[in-house]
Amino acid sequence: xxxLHNDSIESNSEKQIVLNLSPSPSLSPRDRARILRKxxxxxxxxxxxxxxxxxxxxxxxxxxxxxxxxxxxxxxxFRYNIVAAVFFIPYSFAEVPSxxxxxxxxxxxxxxxxxxxxxxxxxxMCLVRSxxxxxxxxTFLGFAEAGLAPGVNYYICLWYPRSERxxxxxxxxxxxxxxxxxxxxxAYGIERMEGVGGLxxxxxxxxxxxxxxxxxxxxxxxxxxxxxxxxxxxxxxxRSYIIDVLKxxxxxxxxxxxxxxxxxxxxxxxxxxxxxxxLGLLVPGYAIxxxxxxxxxxxxxxxANAQLLSVPPFAAGCIGTIIFGIYSDKHNLRGPYIxxxxxxxxxxxxxxxxSVRAGPSYVGACLAAAGVYPTVAVALAWAGSSxxxxxxxxxxxxxxIGLGNLGGICSSFIYIDPxxxxxxxxxxxxxxxxxxxxxxxxxWDYDRLNKKKEAQCEAENISDDRGYEFEDxxxxxxxxRYTI
Numbered sequence: 484x485x486x487l488h489n490d491s492i493e494s495n496s497e498k499q500i501v502l503n504l505s506p507s508p509s510l511s512p513r514d515r516a517r518i519l520r521k522x523x524x525x526x527x528x529x530x531x532x533x534x535x536x537x538x539x540x541x542x543x544x545x546x547x548x549x550x551x552x553x554x555x556x557x558x559x560x561f562r563y564n565i566v567a568a569v570f571f572i573p574y575s576f577a578e579v580p581s582x583x584x585x586x587x588x589x590x591x592x593x594x595x596x597x598x599x600x601x602x603x604x605x606x607x608m609c610l611v612r613s614x615x616x617x618x619x620x621x622t623f624l625g626f627a628e629a630g631l632a633p634g635v636n637y638y639i640c641l642w643y644p645r646s647e648r649x650x651x652x653x654x655x656x657x658x659x660x661x662x663x664x665x666x667x668x669x670a671y672g673i674e675r676m677e678g679v680g681g682l683x684x685x686x687x688x689x690x691x692x693x694x695x696x697x698x699x700x701x702x703x704x705x706x707x708x709x710x711x712x713x714x715x716x717x718x719x720x721x722r723s724y725i726i727d728v729l730k731x732x733x734x735x736x737x738x739x740x741x742x743x744x745x746x747x748x749x750x751x752x753x754x755x756x757x758x759x760x761x762l763g764l765l766v767p768g769y770a771i772x773x774x775x776x777x778x779x780x781x782x783x784x785x786x787a788n789a790q791l792l793s794v795p796p797f798a799a800g801c802i803g804t805i806i807f808g809i810y811s812d813k814h815n816l817r818g819p820y821i822x823x824x825x826x827x828x829x830x831x832x833x834x835x836x837x838s839v840r841a842g843p844s845y846v847g848a849c850l851a852a853a854g855v856y857p858t859v860a861v862a863l864a865w866a867g868s869s870x871x872x873x874x875x876x877x878x879x880x881x882x883x884i885g886l887g888n889l890g891g892i893c894s895s896f897i898y899i900d901p902x903x904x905x906x907x908x909x910x911x912x913x914x915x916x917x918x919x920x921x922x923x924x925x926x927w928d929y930d931r932l933n934k935k936k937e938a939q940c941e942a943e944n945i946s947d948d949r950g951y952e953f954e955d956x957x958x959x960x961x962x963x964r965y966t967i
Contacts, residue, residue: 510724518721522642525708525716527654530635533598533703535658536696537631539666540605541570541624542772543692546670547685549776549789555683556614564895567773569618571891574625578885581630582637582877583745590638591707594631598700601627605693609686633881640867640876641710642725644732645966646815649864653808656860660804660852663772663797670776671791731947733871743955748870748878753958756925757866757879760821761887763918764862767828767855767911769894771796774907775848781902782841796849800856807857808864817865817966818926821858825915825922828854832915836908851911858918868966869929871958890914929965936961 510518544552548563558566585593604627608620639651673691674684682690708714711725748754775796780789803824811820827850834847863880870879893914898907939945939961947962958965 518717518725519643519647521716521721522711522714522725523651525714526639526642527651529703529707530638530655531658532699533594533631534635534655535662535665536598536692536699537601537628538659538662538772539669539692540601540696541628542663543666543670543688544621545773545776546666547688549780550670550674550685550688551677551683552685555685556611556617558614561896561899562614564899566614566617566621568892568895570621570625570628571888571895572625573622574629574891575885575888577626577629578633578888579878579881582633582881585630585634585637586874586877589709590634590641591704591709594634594638595700595703595707597627597630597634598703599697601631602693602696602700605696606690608693609682609690611686629885633877633884636863636867636880636884637877640880641873642729644728645868646732646812648867649811649817649861650805650808652864652867653804653811653857653860656856656863657801657804657808659768659772659859660797660800660856663775663852664794664801667776667791667793667797733873744872744874745878747872748875748882751870751879751958753869753925753928754879754882755886756921756928757862757869758883758886759921760918760925761859761862761866761883762890763914763916763921764821764825764855764858765887766890766894766914767832767851768859769891770898770907770911771800771848771852771855773894774898774904775852777898777901778835778848778904779845781904782844784841792845796852797856799849799853803853803857804860808860811861811864815966817861817868818922820861821865821922822919824854824858824861825918826854828852828858829912829915829919830854832908832912836903836905836912839903855915862918865925865966869958871956871960871963875958926967929967933964933967936964 544567548558552558553563556562581593581597601624604620604624608617608624611617611620635655636652639648639655643651669692670688673687676682676687677684679687708716711717711722711729714722717725775793776789779792784792807820807824811817831847831850831852831854835844835851838844838847863884866883867876867880870876893910897910898904900906943961945961949962954960956963
């Protein structure tokens with residue numbers, strides 16, 4: 484029944500979009516900005532808090548390790564690495580099905596539902612008493628969290644034109660680096676609850692952060708807005724305008740559910756190019772999240788100070804993410820910002836690799852985070868804007884994030900040679916180089932395809948009024964243009 488109801492809503496929405504294809508009254512840049520700002524205030528606070536909690540819950544195992552979990556659960560040898568890695572296996576493979584489900588069900592039902600599930604799993608992790616039970620709990624956590632990141636990226640694509648997405652994705656993704664900073668502060672305070680209720684301090688980290696997720700998820704069922712077509716906070720003229728903008732931005736490509744669009748995403752080589760870029764950025768990103776307290780601890784700082792000193796690198800990453808997002812949209816460029824950030828991070832890892840003193844190494848850690856975190860949001864915006872059609876875009880985003888997150892398994896096993904971690908830092912430099920090389924290839928390829936389409940449109944006299952002829956072609960439509 485729910486699926487039939489959603490099909491009806493979608494059908495009505497498509498009719499409404501068709502009715503609104505007549506040119507909207509031209510709006511001044513100030514009025515356009517006012518409407519987008521109105522949408523921002525009703526959407527971004529939710530998704531930013533969602534992702535902050537998501538990243539906090541997946542990465543707090545690094546803080547828990549330093550807080551005594553490794554000793555209490557006897558995480559010797561590669562046991563901690565396995566605990567960190569098992570999260571990413573179900574997390575990666577459940578992302579595409581989750582985004583398809585998001586297309587079939589309403590965002591205000593699907594996203595809060597998975598949040599409740601992972602919040603409960605996170606809370607119950609405080610009861611683990613052995614290495615084996617921790618592995619099982621982390622596996623379930625990865626499965627439950629899988630839908631959040633690709634779901635939110637897809638959700639943003641349903642509300643904003645391509646030229647406005649990067650800064651919005653940057654704002655929500657900045658909460659990942661904020662979670663790293665906030666997680667260190669929280670862990671520093673929660674550790675002091677050692678022994679309260681018969682639990683260790685690291686168990687309270689899991690318990691309190693899991694409860695926070697559930698408490699945020701429950702009201703979200705009633706407060707989240709699904710689509711522009713059903714948004715009650717927009718006036719009739721504002722709704723008509725934003726629907727028209729989105730339709731024109733998509734080059735009149737189809738928004739219906741059809742399995743052919745899923746196969747378009749799977750067979751498109753550009754999906755895998757974007758996945759390699761994302762993989763090259765995410766391995767360093769997860770390595771920082773999972774091991775920065777350990778790396779700083781090995782520089783000679785106490786466990787408590789390591790928790791606090793892990794805050795500045797993430798804070799730098801948070802600020803950089805927002806700045807990159809704003810200017811990436813302003814210049815309508817993606818590749819150059821990814822390359823620039825990756826180079827900054829590369830310099831940081833070279834410092835970490837070469838230095839034997841705590842001061843320069845800590846500066847390297849700050850540069851590594853400040854460089855790589857901003858690039859991830861830009862890469863996600865690039866992947867979403869390079870896929871044409873709603874369903875194909877949703878599947879591409881999920882595939883890019885899913886395949887990229889397999890890199891989390893690699894991140895979990897490369898920091899194995901303390902105190903200098905040459906294997907880990909060297910591996911990260913290789914992945915950053917991969918992201919740079921693939922970004923250069925994507926920029927060249929997209930420029931080539933854009934020129935080819937422009938030549939085709941000129942030769943065959945193809946203009947926007949013929950968009951309906953190509954509605955099922957996705958980004959292969961001669962009217963579609965790739966962002967460089």
